[in-house]
Amino acid sequence: MTDITTHQALLTAVERYLEMMFDSDVGKFDRVFAPTAQLHGLRDEALRVLPAAEYRKRLASSPSPKSNGAPRQQEILLVDFASRSQALVKVRVRIDAILYVDYLSFHLIGGQWLVTAKSFHIERRFETVAA
Helix, strand or coil: CCCHHHHHHHHHHHHHHHHHHHHCCHHHHHHCEEEEEEEEEEECCEEEEEEHHHHHHHHHHCCCCCCCCCCCCEEEEEEEEEECCEEEEEEEEEECCEEEEEEEEEEEECCEEEEEEEEEEEEEECCCCCC
């Protein structure tokens, strides 16, 4: 069983993740992802695997949903603690015209909740509006 402090610390880490996904501020990256994190997901029916460092570079080189004026759509769907130092969080997050469902494995490392693995699924694609 987790205490309220542990639960709140994890929710703060999840919020940091959601903020970073919206504003693409890679200055927050090391407070969100462990350096050894891996990201996995199917895109165009092919498995995509990204190490954290590569994902960081992609975030840094792309305009953020915030700068694109994209709507902010984010919600926490599930929080499941395996122990006081490991949890799984399921979120729905829109990045520009794509709505993802992410499964985020968190571990408490050095007193900080960090994503150690991310599995993503494209739930929906929205039509883009030409400017």
